[in-house]
Amino acid sequence: MRAVVFEEHGDQSVLKVKEIPEPTPGPGEVLVLVEASGVNFMDVYQRTGTYQVALPFTLGSEGAGTVLHLGDGVEGLSPGDRVAWTGVPGSHAQQAVVPADRLVPVPDGISTEQAAAAILQGLTAHYLTHDSYAVRGGDTVLVHAAAGGVGRLLTRIVTHLGGRVVATAGTDEKRHIARADGAVRAVAYADALAAVKEVSDGAAAVYDGVGKDTFDTSLEALRPRGTLVLFGAASGKVPPFDPLRLMKGSYSLTRPTLGHFIAARHELLERAGTLFDWIADGVVEVAVTGRYPLDDVRDAYAALEGRRTTGKVLIIP
Numbered sequence: 001m002r003a004v005v006f007e008e009h010g011d012q013s014v015l016k017v018k019e020i021p022e023p024t025p026g027p028g029e030v031l032v033l034v035e036a037s038g039v040n041f042m043d044v045y046q047r048t049g050t051y052q053v054a055l056p057f058t059l060g061s062e063g064a065g066t067v068l069h070l071g072d073g074v075e076g077l078s079p080g081d082r083v084a085w086t087g088v089p090g091s092h093a094q095q096a097v098v099p100a101d102r103l104v105p106v107p108d109g110i111s112t113e114q115a116a117a118a119i120l121q122g123l124t125a126h127y128l129t130h131d132s133y134a135v136r137g138g139d140t141v142l143v144h145a146a147a148g149g150v151g152r153l154l155t156r157i158v159t160h161l162g163g164r165v166v167a168t169a170g171t172d173e174k175r176h177i178a179r180a181d182g183a184v185r186a187v188a189y190a191d192a193l194a195a196v197k198e199v200s201d202g203a204a205a206v207y208d209g210v211g212k213d214t215f216d217t218s219l220e221a222l223r224p225r226g227t228l229v230l231f232g233a234a235s236g237k238v239p240p241f242d243p244l245r246l247m248k249g250s251y252s253l254t255r256p257t258l259g260h261f262i263a264a265r266h267e268l269l270e271r272a273g274t275l276f277d278w279i280a281d282g283v284v285e286v287a288v289t290g291r292y293p294l295d296d297v298r299d300a301y302a303a304l305e306g307r308r309t310t311g312k313v314l315i316i317p
Contacts, residue, residue, distance in 0.1 A: 002317070003093035004297045007056040009049035012298040012305075015059065023090075023097040025071035030100050032083060036116035037063035037091040039292075039300050039313040040149075041209075041232055046089075047301075050237070053089070059297075060092030060315065064106060064116035074100045082106040084115035084272075086123060087259055092297060094317045101265050104272040110279055114286045117312040118153075120258065122275040122284070123268075124231065125153035127261035129161060132254055133205035133227040137162030140200035142192060142221050144210045145234065146183060147174035147310045149287075154207050155181040156284045166195045166203070168214070170307060177310055181285075189214060196221045202249075205229060212236035224249040231256060234307070287311030 001022050006014045025031040037060045045051040047059065064084035067077055077083070083103040090096050106115040128150075129135045141158050145151045146167030155165045159182035167178035167186040178186035185195040192214075196203050202223025208214050209232030218228050228251060230238065246253060262268040278284045289311035292300040303309050 001094040002294055003090070004059045004294060004315070005056050006047055006059060009047065011048075012301045014047065015298050015301070017294050017297065020058070020093075023095060025069055025097050027072040028074060028100055029071040029097050030067055030074055030077060030083070030103060031069040031071075032063075032065045032085075032096050032098055032103075033068050034063050034091060034093060034096050034317050035065040035112045036314045036316055037093075038116055038120055039290075039304055039315060040120055041234055041304070042120075044301065044305060045233075050233075058090040058093060061089055062086035062116065062120040063091035063096060064112045064119065065096075066112075068095070071100075076100075077103065082112055082115070084112075084119045086120040087262070092294065092315050092317070102268070104269065107276055107280075110276050113288060113314065114279060115276075117286045117288050117314060118275060118279060118284075119272070121149045121153055121312065122279075123262060123271050124150055124258050125157050125284075126271045126275055127256070127258065128154065128207055128229055128231060129157050131261060132229045132231070132256045133207075135161040135163045135205070139163040139204040140166065140196065140202070142166045142168070142196055142203040142206040142218065143183070144168045144189070144192075144206070144208050144214050144218070146178040146181070146186065148209070149309075149312045150209055150232075152177070152181050152287060152311060153284050155183050157278070160278075160283050163204075164199055166192065166199055168192050174310055189217070192217050193221055202226060207231065209233075210235045212238050215241075219245065219251065222249055222251050225251070227252040227254065229254055229256065288314055290314065291316050293317075
């Protein structure tokens with residue numbers, strides 16, 4: 001089968017589409033025909049060496065498709081079932097072996113492509129708004145990169161929960177998208193502090209997936225006892241800083257990761273169930289804005305890393 005592999009760390013040029021042996025599911029595993037897999041910054045961090053992985057490495061950490069074969073001991077699934085997953089390497093391929101307990105059934109009314117586009121970023125947006133900082137009615141929340149995949153979901157979910165979103169985005173087009181998703185203000189990054197002050201006396205929370213370029217603004221935007229949720233580093237890692245800076249407003253700072261919030265299967269299924277209900281009910285919209293075949297995988301990541309994307313980018317094997 002064909003898969004996207006890298007054998008050394010680097011930029012998009014290290015990505016290769018290669019023929020590799022078809023995988024075989026072991027006990028507790030399932031072989032899935034991959035119909036779509038998501039393009040994410042997690043994959044970038046793995047490729048560049050920010051997150052260490054053993055080389056050579058088959059890229060891709062989320063996807064959706066159809067069950068082909070079951071390994072020994074797998075119950076509750078059958079060939080032909082539609083399933084989705086996240087946090088499983090090797091998803092940029094024509095087939096993938098996935099632990100059965102990491103698979104989420106895709107319900108009727110949700111397309112396989114929608115599931116692939118939503119599973120990682122949707123679950124991320126769920127735990128960010130329910131656990132990292134639980135949004136309450138009336139909260140003002142600053143969302144950076146609000147026209148991106150997670151940003152669009154955050155804007156819609158915070159609004160659904162009764163919060164008010166001040167959004168940042170890099171272009172007029174992206175700011176228009178953020179306003180359409182429910183943001184009460186959508187501004188350039190340089191105008192974030194002024195926009196927050198127009199709406200409230202400070203943000204109850206800041207959801208920051210940008211990192212180095214926005215970190216200082218994020219801290220300054222908080223109200224006393226506000227929470228900075230740093231969940232990504234699209235612009236680079238935040239340099240070391242003095243924790244005494246948090247004393248200014250008794251701020252809280254957290255750097256969460258999805259794996260800890262879906263480690264238990266019941267939690268994975270509960271979050272996924274809520275996410276799929278939101279999609280079906282129109283609370284969130286799965287906006288797939290780019291579809292690339294395996295052979296164009298470098299272009300897909302160049303678009304993501306160049307901040308030229310809005311919504312979700314998929315690889316279609």
